[in-house]
Amino acid sequence: MLDPIGRDEARDMARRELDKQIYQRDKPSWLERMWDRFSEWLQNLFSHAAQPKAHGNGGGWVSIVVIVVIALVAVALVVWLMWDRRNPRSKKDPLLEDKPSSALDHRDAAERLAAEGQWAEAIRERLRAIARDLEERAVLAPRPGRTADELAAEAGEAVPELADALRAGVRIFDDVWYGDRPGTAERYAQVKELDERLRAARPKPLEPDGPTPAGVGADDADGGQRW
Known part of the structure; x- marks a missing residue:
């Protein structure tokens, strides 16, 4: 015959049984x-x-x-969570450097940096390519000190159908370059796509800074079409 189990021993056995993982599943x-x-x-x-x-x-x-x-x-x-937490420098730092460069230079640099996985630098170079390209095509007047935010605002007026995409591209740049958010291949691809869409777009002509001489049309006031 088996020895009878005492009350204390039965309680300990029940506790050990209930401590098993199977009974903790729904806890x-x-x-x-x-x-x-x-x-x-x-x-x-x-x-x-x-x-x-x-x-x-x-x-x-x-x-x-x-x-x-x-x-x-x-x-x-x-x-706080939704705020992009941009550094105030994002509204002050010029996007383009003072030294001469072309849109092609910045695109080549962007692709080289992207191949090396330096996504933040690649995104900046691609946005610089956009700014320089718009200046080269006389969509925007060359202006030292133009910031990324100003680029989005001014280019958005010239290419209104891409205004939202321009703001989104600059937001990516600000978030990565000033907001301590990681650069990624996907974010670089978005800025690259924006560059390609702008190159295919036909922006509004740039308004001349001064009066147009008599006999000169809007297209040839400064030597050619404004796109």
Whole structure:
């Protein structure tokens, strides 16, 4: 005959059995338990805030204040997460350097950097190629100190059908170059595609800076068509 199992021993055996992984499968995680407690706390706050005058100790008003604070913190967190966190330099740093260069130079440099996996530098060079190309085609007037944001705004007026794509391309550059976000092949491909679409586009003619001489048309005021 088997020896009878005592109460304490049976309890220990049951505890060991229940500690097995198979019984823990449906047990909520610590994060789920914390969320449940937080949700219960919020519900309690809302129930107190529903009728602030019904609580003689002013607990309802305290609940309202706490809810407002939580809402403000949540909004601030969302804004912080969605904000591109650009460095202020992105609105000040000129995109092109002072030394002479061509759009082809920047495209070649971009492709070389992309082949080496230096995506941030490749994205910058490709955006520089866009800026220089638009200047070479007289879509934009050459202007030292033009920033990436200014490029998007000015080129968007000349090529309105690509204005959104220009802003998106500059956003990629700002995020990668100033916002500490990683450059990737996909982001470089987006800027490269923007370059190709702009090369195929027929922008609006550039407005002359001064009055056009008599007998000179808009197309030949500065030596040729403005595209």
